[in-house]
Amino acid sequence: MKAVSFLVTSEDHGRPLGDIAADRLGEAGRVAAQRGGLWLGKRRAAASTLAIAGETLSVRFPPTHGYCDAPLTLENIIYEDNDVLVVNKPPACYVGDTPWDTQGSVLAVVQRLLTVRDGVPPVLHLAHQLDFGTSGILVLSKTPRANAPLQTAFARGLAMKQYLAVCSGHPPVTADLVTGHGRAAGGRWRLYDQADIGRVLPDGQRVRLAHTRFTLRRQFANAALVEAMPLTGRTHQIRLHLAALGCPILGDERYGGVVDVAGLHLTHPLLHAAELQLPHPIHGRSLHLFCPPPSLILTVIDRLRQ
Known part of the structure; x- marks a missing residue:
């Protein structure tokens, strides 16, 4: 169940939306309201918002794995x-709000950690x-004066980024991919020919x-460790470009990556x-x-070496 929508009746007019969600959906509705899963049309609504008869209330739920808070502590801070x-963002967590949750992202968890540490809610x-x-x-601003310059640095290519990826196959020693990038008809991201750049x-x-730009760091039997330098910042760019080279990232099922590797899923x-x-x-x-790779990547590399 991803979302449930229902019309606010005259009997519920003036009641908090969170109470209505709990009455209609029980504990699942109550928790969804607490986590920020209430929507009126295209606008997120607080659980305390008073209902208006005739409005359509949508309650959005997380994927099947349920709600999950990003597993961060103050030790994840690299620089401040x-x-x-x-x-240092852990894998398998969202950096910001999702349609069903405002409480479990990296941003939300870091805000809570700093509030407890400093006694004052930060502006992140x-x-x-x-x-x-x-x-x-993952870089965040702590003051309004830093926010715009940081975003400008990333938008204008002033931030030089290096990624590590473990991919399948035998990538070239070096590769420099320049393509178009946009959404396909179904809404997913895809690559386009260079001649299409600028097309609406x-x-x-x-x-x-x-x-x-890609550089091969280590070749294994049928996988490789590569360094990727994105000179632009498009969504899923590195993932798409490695897939285009015929070397999708391990675990990247969306773009053809193998998910069962060296005894690991x-x-x-x-x-x-x-x-x-x-x-x-x-x-x-x-x-x-600098930030060292997480233990899973190190474990996979070690098993591929063997």
């Missing part, structure tokens, strides 16, 4: 000053995004440039944001950040 916070904003399955360096798609969006792509260099948003001096 008055304006910038950098954390994500400077960029990492996929659900991707681990590693049926959804009104344009095909945009996607550019990634992988539930997310083995992709890690390992290194980042960018100008500090206030004083401009270069920040050079």
Whole structure:
């Protein structure tokens, strides 16, 4: 069950939406309301919002694995000053709000951790995004004055990023992929020919440039460890480009990656944001950040070596 919608009746007019969800759906509705899963049309609604008769209330639920808080502690902080916070994002968690949950993301958990530590709720904003399955360096602003410069650095290619990926097959020693990038007719991300860059798609969006450089770091029997440098920041860019090379990332089932590897069942792509260099948003001096791979990637590499 992903979502349930129903019309607010005259009997429920003026009641808190959370109470209505709990009455209609029991404990599942109550928890969904607490986690931010209530919607009126395209607008998220608080559990305390008073209902208006005739409105359509939607209650959104998480995937089958249920609600999950990002497994972070203060030890996940890589770097921090008055304006910038950098954390080591674990794999298999969302960085921001999802349609069914506002409480379990990296952003929400870090806000709670800093509130307990400092006694004051922080003002945090994500400077960029990492996929659900991707681990590693995630940058947040702590002050409004840092937010725009950080986002500009990522948008304009001033942030130099290095990723590690464990992929299948035999990738070239070096590769430089330049393609178009946009959504397919079904809404999923896909690559386009360079000649299509700038073309307007049926959804009104344009095909945009996607550019990634790859370097082979270690070749195994039928898999490899590669370093990826994305020179643009398109959604799923590294995953799509490695799949285009015929070497999808292990665990990346969406783009053809193998999910059973060396006795392990992988539930997310083995992709890690390992290194980042960018100008500090206030004083401009270069920040050079490093983050070791998570234990799962190290375990897979060790088994592939054997």
